[in-house]
Amino acid sequence: MFVELDLQSETPIYTQLADQLLAGIASGALRPGDPLPSVRSLAADLGINLHTVNKAYQVLKQEGFLQVHRKRGVVINPDGMPGVTAAFQDRLRHQLRGMAAEAAVRGMSQEELAELCRSVYDEIRQSGEGGNRDE
Amino acid sequence: MFVELDLQSETPIYTQLADQLLAGIASGALRPGDPLPSVRSLAADLGINLHTVNKAYQVLKQEGFLQVHRKRGVVINPDGMPGVTAAFQDRLRHQLRGMAAEAAVRGMSQEELAELCRSVYDEIRQSGEGGNRDE
Amino acid sequence: MFVELDLQSETPIYTQLADQLLAGIASGALRPGDPLPSVRSLAADLGINLHTVNKAYQVLKQEGFLQVHRKRGVVINPDGMPGVTAAFQDRLRHQLRGMAAEAAVRGMSQEELAELCRSVYDEIRQSGEGGNRDE
Amino acid sequence: MFVELDLQSETPIYTQLADQLLAGIASGALRPGDPLPSVRSLAADLGINLHTVNKAYQVLKQEGFLQVHRKRGVVINPDGMPGVTAAFQDRLRHQLRGMAAEAAVRGMSQEELAELCRSVYDEIRQSGEGGNRDE
DNA sequence: GTGGTCTAGACCACA
DNA sequence: GTGGTCTAGACCACG
Known part of the structure; x- marks a missing residue:
């Protein structure tokens, strides 16, 4: 853990x-x-x-x-994870809006932001590579 | 306003x-x-x-x-907007991490998330289209 | 069983x-x-x-x-089941009150709730239909 | 209150x-x-x-x-109350099942149970008759 | 003053 | 042992 x-x-x-x-x-x-x-x-x-x-x-x-x-x-939850609900998407968009606005104002391009998203997503996925299970 | x-x-x-x-x-x-x-x-x-x-x-x-x-x-600020500081990037990554984790768990792919980022970014940019009042 | x-x-x-x-x-x-x-x-x-x-x-x-x-x-109990005691009725009313309140707030009519009661009662009765094994 | x-x-x-x-x-x-x-x-x-x-x-x-x-x-909630969702109906049925089973065993008829439901529902509705609003 | 958060320590029902 | 509930007292962000 x-x-x-x-x-x-x-x-x-x-x-x-x-x-x-x-x-x-x-x-x-x-x-x-x-x-x-x-x-x-x-x-x-x-x-x-x-x-x-x-x-x-x-x-x-x-x-x-x-x-x-x-x-x-x-x-x-053994029955699997909840999917991408409308409520979740709304929440995501809301949070992204604030971040994107500031990013844009600071001169970050659309693609730079998207790239940052991708890299963060990757970090999360990879941090558990191999699925170590030691409990 | x-x-x-x-x-x-x-x-x-x-x-x-x-x-x-x-x-x-x-x-x-x-x-x-x-x-x-x-x-x-x-x-x-x-x-x-x-x-x-x-x-x-x-x-x-x-x-x-x-x-x-x-x-x-x-x-x-007439001297222009602050740029992409390290502090800002840290803040961004931090917020993105939480969102990306939940998105990944819910089955959203890396590219779907990035695409959502792009579309939100676009919305912000476009919402002011035509709003350039004095030039 | x-x-x-x-x-x-x-x-x-x-x-x-x-x-x-x-x-x-x-x-x-x-x-x-x-x-x-x-x-x-x-x-x-x-x-x-x-x-x-x-x-x-x-x-x-x-x-x-x-x-x-x-x-x-x-x-x-071979001597038969206990009847509808006052204590049981109290318990029933108590539990029903909470359910009825929420049902009413959610827009369920009196008759819809009563009908649901009846259908649940029926389900219970019928689930054993044909289960009279030895007569 | x-x-x-x-x-x-x-x-x-x-x-x-x-x-x-x-x-x-x-x-x-x-x-x-x-x-x-x-x-x-x-x-x-x-x-x-x-x-x-x-x-x-x-x-x-x-x-x-x-x-x-x-x-x-x-x-x-000024936007009105939530409606009769599937989740709520499930919850209702589940709770009713337990009550109905015991009621049936104790010899309460289907209509007696439904009538009790109706009366409890009425009590709730009437307790606020006139909508006293003293706050 | 509001709700939100955190801590600490307690009892109880459940399994 | 677990989670669920309740209490008490505290700090903080918000408006």
Whole structure:
């Protein structure tokens, strides 16, 4: 579990955690059906409160990425990940708009921005290359 | 001034305002040297708090997009816009990472994401098309 | 024994099990005097914990649906089922209130809700049709 | 605000609160656009923790019944209530199934159950007759 | 003053 | 042991 949190960041800890878990799924390090650490143990590992971990889990569960299994605890949704919903696209566009506006004003070209997107996407995919599974 | 605020959004009003001012600049509707409404009048126009408008202006001034003169009021920085700083790139990558991770998990391909980037960028550029009022 | 458990559900497994046993009785598949599997074997069949099966049995025994004999094991109460007690009606109304409130808010009419009730009731009755094994 | 909580009940306080707010909406006592008390004041009124109130609000917000307005605080969704979604129907059926099974076993007829549904529905609708609005 | 976040410590139902 | 709930007290961003 390679999670790195910036406790000073203005983005909430639970958001950072949720994002990194998603990144873990995207990279293949976490796969559908895989169990996640209990809120308590992960909280202890990360040195944060269990409620903070719980909130991250709840957010991901709400969106359909996780399930709470009565026997196996918290697991990556074994039925696969939710697709590209309209709500998600809206959210994406909204966030992109703000970034794109500033990028444009600062003189970044359309293609430079797109290229940056691609490279970030690649980083995420490759970070888990080989799908190391050591739990 | 074509500013639309969503008071239900989870993004702060001052952020929305700042983003839309940037979009105005990106589209060419606002150009270096152009004056902006006074805090007072813009707040009245938008039906929001003075502090909120002020904060948006402060944020943009801080980043170098605006200048505040005691006499001439608030103007788009006549010396041109700040460029693509390292800090900005970091911020961009950081935000992109979260989005890209979720997009990847949801099955969006690298090129689909890049394409979305491009289209959003275009929208911003085009929204001000024909808005070059004085040349 | 046609029991289907949803380990991801937020309703406890023992509750699901108890409900399905009740449904079995309602449908006629299980009748007063009929024997039920031992805690041990049912737990093995369903792949769940002994405690869980035991709790379901205890709950049903507590309400008077089952009897537990040292020798004959667990049987559907041969003296017949408990009737519509005041306590049960209270419980029913209480649960219905929450559902009805949300249904009403969502625009479901009184008759639509009543009709749904009837259809669910029918499903339960019919699911055991033809299941009268020994007469 | 006529909210009555049973702190001894096994149903969570936040659920009871959410249900009663829904009942308030169903009865017409609360209408789209109406403001709700702040989490702090309502918590003080009810003698419970503000986090508990907050959770109730979050649940209702999540489902689309409430909105958090940056100026007006928490309000009943002014765009109207969510409709009868498939997810809601599933939830309803599931809950009804358990109740209907027990009702049937206890000898309650299909029509008796439906009639109970109707009467509960009526109680909710009528409790707010006249739409008293004293805030 | 609002809601959002985080922490800490506690109890309970469930399995 | 797990997650779910509740409490209490705190800080911060926002408007």
